[in-house]
Structures are given as structure tokens and as C-alpha cells.
Amino acid sequence: MPKHDHDDEHKTRDHTHSGAAQHAPAAHASEAYRRAYAAAQPDVGRTVIAIDLEAKEFDWIIAPGATCRAWGFNGQVPGPTIEAQVGDVLEIRLINDLPEPTVVHWHGLRIPAAMDGTEMVQRPIAPGETFTYRFRLPDAGTFWYHSHFNETVQLERGLYGALVVRSPEEPTFDHERVLVFDDVELAGDGQIRAPGAWIESHDGREGSTRLVNGKQEPELTMAAGQIERWRIVNAASARYLRLSIGGRPFRIIGTDGGLIGSPVTATEILLAPADRVELAVGPFAEGEVHRVETLPFKRGSFKAHRRPELFATLRVGREAPSKAQVPETLRRIEPLVTGPVTVSREVRLGFTLGLKHGVEFTINKEQHHHADPVRVGELQVWDVVNRSPVHHPFHLHGFFFQVLQENGKVPEFLSWEDTVNVPAFGSVRIAWIADDRPGEWMYHCHILEHHAAGMMAHFDVVS
Ligand SMILES: [Cu+2]
Numbered sequence: 157m158p159k160h161d162h163d164d165e166h167k168t169r170d171h172t173h174s175g176a177a178q179h180a181p182a183a184h185a186s187e188a189y190r191r192a193y194a195a196a197q198p199d200v201g202r203t204v205i206a207i208d209l210e211a212k213e214f215d216w217i218i219a220p221g222a223t224c225r226a227w228g229f230n231g232q233v234p235g236p237t238i239e240a241q242v243g244d245v246l247e248i249r250l251i252n253d254l255p256e257p258t259v260v261h262w263h264g265l266r267i268p269a270a271m272d273g274t275e276m277v278q279r280p281i282a283p284g285e286t287f288t289y290r291f292r293l294p295d296a297g298t299f300w301y302h303s304h305f306n307e308t309v310q311l312e313r314g315l316y317g318a319l320v321v322r323s324p325e326e327p328t329f330d331h332e333r334v335l336v337f338d339d340v341e342l343a344g345d346g347q348i349r350a351p352g353a354w355i356e357s358h359d360g361r362e363g364s365t366r367l368v369n370g371k372q373e374p375e376l377t378m379a380a381g382q383i384e385r386w387r388i389v390n391a392a393s394a395r396y397l398r399l400s401i402g403g404r405p406f407r408i409i410g411t412d413g414g415l416i417g418s419p420v421t422a423t424e425i426l427l428a429p430a431d432r433v434e435l436a437v438g439p440f441a442e443g444e445v446h447r448v449e450t451l452p453f454k455r456g457s458f459k460a461h462r463r464p465e466l467f468a469t470l471r472v473g474r475e476a477p478s479k480a481q482v483p484e485t486l487r488r489i490e491p492l493v494t495g496p497v498t499v500s501r502e503v504r505l506g507f508t509l510g511l512k513h514g515v516e517f518t519i520n521k522e523q524h525h526h527a528d529p530v531r532v533g534e535l536q537v538w539d540v541v542n543r544s545p546v547h548h549p550f551h552l553h554g555f556f557f558q559v560l561q562e563n564g565k566v567p568e569f570l571s572w573e574d575t576v577n578v579p580a581f582g583s584v585r586i587a588w589i590a591d592d593r594p595g596e597w598m599y600h601c602h603i604l605e606h607h608a609a610g611m612m613a614h615f616d617v618v619s
Pocket of ligand 1: 603606611
């Protein structure tokens with residue numbers, strides 16, 4: 157048998173990129189990867205979008221005069237926003253120019269397990285190697301991509317970006333923005349602080365430098381009289397955004413898994429780490445100035461949040477004509493469950509204080525829990541129970557779920573989610589059905605420090 161330095165999906169740096177869409181995995185690539193690669197074909201009339209993402213170190217300008225060493229994609233934080241249509245195929249060549257291995261997870265995309273970008277399904281991409289992800293985009297919505305390796309360091313340093321998938325029928329807006337929220341913790345020398353001591357491992361890191369699209373507290377301007385679509389991603393390691401736009405009402409039109417049934421008017425919305433939301437914002441009058449901020453929120457952390465904290469300032473300029481139309485029906489979402497349910501699984505989020513390792517976070521009393529398999533097509537009703545005094549954002553890879561109850565209460569509206577907050581000493585009941593994508597999947601807390609400290613589980617989806 158011929159000896160190879162690495163699996164075939166891993167190509168060395170000097171491999172010649174053939175341009176668009178014509179890569180083929182070599183014969184000795186893992187079988188699941190090879191099958192997924194070959195199966196990724198665009199719908200009729202759609203296309204293959206080939207993108208190079210180079211993960212590397214560079215100088216990140218956070219604010220005028222404030223530069224720090226970052227790790228990002230293509231020399232920017234966030235990485236380039238990837239935009240595509242439902243039915244397109246993304247072919248992304250990841251070039252690892254970092255001094256350590258990485259993998260990239262496609263957060264919220266319902267793609268084959270072999271392309272999910274975790275250590276469960278692929279060997280980490282070593283420095284100098286490339287790896288090609290190739291998959292078809294099945295759903296419209298606001299998603300994101302991020303490192304799934306040494307996350308407390310790699311995401312904090314900037315290895316994330318937004319991914320927008322559109323459908324042929326989208327509501328009409330005057331303008332659209334993708335706003336990726338994050339925070340970083342800078343040391344006295346202006347560089348990103350290394351992961352800290354046990355309070356940070358308990359709370360997760362909340363940096364005191366607050367960022368929108370990689371800039372510290374930027375100014376946003378919009379025209380009076382117009383309505384914009386804001387696609388918001390919470391890319392922070394641990395921070396919950398209780399988002400307010402100057403206390404003014406906006407309309408929620410979408411969540412993790414795309415549009416919801418009808419717009420819901422609100423003056424604030426909670427985004428746990430990794431959550432996304434889409435809002436219809438405006439119209440405002442000329443001269444208005446609003447704080448885009450996070451309101452005080454208690455999540456059980458040692459770090460208190462007593463005051464609102466600013467992320468951006470919104471200034472409303474001159475009036476402009478509006479063509480925006482936000483229909484009352486955005487989409488039809490069929491409930492997975494009606495009437496009484498039988499709970500098929502309990503997922504218990506907990507923690508222990510170990511003398512040796514400090515705080516250990518667990519699922520069903522185990523770090524890196526090995527959970528029971530899930531059968532394709534079988535309804536799953538899971539009670540995710542939080543046995544700890546801190547909130548945890550629960551993230552399921554690769555599949556959307558519907559939230560049936562939060563602390564026993566039915567949510568205000570039906571939606572598709574991949575991340576949901578599980579309140580301290582509370583519980584969330586979710587329902588989902590695995591479609592035919594067998595393989596190894598995972599769920600975990602999306603507070604990166606908790607994930608790193610063991611609050612994750614992996615399981616097989618079986619035919
Ligand atoms: Cu957690």
C-alpha cells in the first residue's frame with residue numbers, strides 16, 4: 157500500500173489550485189468525505205462558488221491608532237462575508253497559514269457530516285496544509301463560519317465570518333447590513349490577552365473592547381424614512397447580547413434557521429453566543445441618534461452587568477425614498493409537534509469543581525459525553541436541563557430544531573434554531589428530526605470556555 161504523508165483531502169501548500177470548482181478528492185480520501193464531495197452539485201440554474209480562505213496572522217486595526225495581532229481569514233476580522241443562493245455549492249479551499257492546526261465549522265448549515273468541520277469528522281488541518289470543503293446550500297438564512305479548534309484562542313483572535321444564503325423570494329428592504337458582534341480582551345500592551353484564570357474559565361471571556369464588524373463601537377448611518385434588514389451574528393466567546401436600538405421598536409423577521417412566520421415587534425432581543433437574528437429596522441426621522449447597545453443581563457457569571465454597554469451608534473441622516481415591503485407572512489413553518497409529547501432524551505448540563513483542573517463542565521455527568529445514536533427520520537424530543545447556576549447556549553450541529561418550551565413556557569413564536577439559551581437551573585424542550593445525513597455529529601455549549609472544559613457530546617446519526 158502506498159504511503160502518504162496525509163489524507164488526500166489535505167493538500168500541501170504548493171498544490172496548484174485549479175481555479176473554480178474542479179477539485180476532486182484523491183482516491184484514498186476518507187470514504188465519507190469523498191462521497192460528500194462528489195454529491196455536492198448545484199441545483200439547475202445555480203452555480204459553484206469557489207472561495208479561498210487563508211487563515212493567517214496579521215495586524216488588525218480595531219480602532220484608529222489601535223492595532224493588535226490577529227488571526228483571521230484573508231487578513232480581515234470578520235473574514236469575508238460569503239454570500240450565495242439556496243442551491244449553490246460552496247467550494248472553499250482553506251489554507252492554513254497559522255502556526256497551529258485548525259478546522260472550520262459551518263455553523264447552522266445542514267450539510268453532510270464529513271463537511272461539518274470538527275475534529276470528529278476530519279483530522280485538523282496542519283500549518284501549511286490546505287483542505288477543501290464542498291457542500292450544497294439547502295437553506296436561506298444568516299449563518300457563520302468559525303474555527304472549531306482551540307476556540308478560546310482562535311475565535312477570540314478573529315477566526316470567524318458571516319455566511320448569508322438567500323432564496324429567490326425574500327422580502328424587499330431599502331438596505332441590508334450584516335453586523336457581526338464580538339468583544340475582545342486587550343492587555344496593557346494592546347494585544348489580545350491569553351486565556352485567563354479560573355473566573356474566566358467559569359464565566360467565559362467577556363472582553364471589555366466591544367466590536368461590530370471588527371471595529372470598536374463604530375458609527376452606523378442610515379437614511380430617514382427607510383427600513384433596513386439587519387442580519388446579526390453574535391460571535392462573542394461568552395457574552396450575551398440583550399440587544400436594544402435606543403429602546404425603539406424593531407421587527408424580528410428571522411432567527412438561526414431563516415425567516416420566521418410573521419414579523420414580531422419588540423424593543424429588545426436576546427442573542428446568546430452563536431445566535432443569529434434578522435431584524436427590520438426603521439423607519440426613523442432625520443437627526444435621530446440611537447445607541448446600539450446591550451442591556452444589563454444576569455446570566456449567573458461572576459462578572460456583573462449593571463449598565464448598558466455600547467456596541468455602535470446609529471445616526472439617521474437625510475430622508476430617502478423607501479421601497480421596503482415587510483409582508484405579514486414571511487414563511488410557513490409547520491410545527492414538528494402538536495399535542496402531548498413523549499420526551500425521548502434528557503440532556504443534563506452540569507459542572508463540577510475539580511481540585512486539579514478547576515471548573516469542569518459536563519453533559520450527563522461526563523466531559524465529552526458519548527451520547528446515544530439518533531435514527532434518521534425519528535422524532536427527537538429532548539429536554540435540555542441546566543443543573544448549574546449559569547446560563548448555557550446549547551448548540552446542535554448540522555440540524556435545526558424547534559423550541560417547544562422554555563422553562564415550561566411556549567415561546568412567543570415558532571422558529572428554526574440551531575442554538576438556544578438554557579437558563580440557569582432551567583430547561584428547554586426541543587424537537588427535531590434527523591434527515592438522511594448519517595455520520596458523527598455533536599452538540600455543545602457555545603460559551604467557548606465551557607465547550608473547552610468538556611460541556612459537549614458527540615453522537616451518531618444512523619440510517
Ligand atoms: Cu456553558
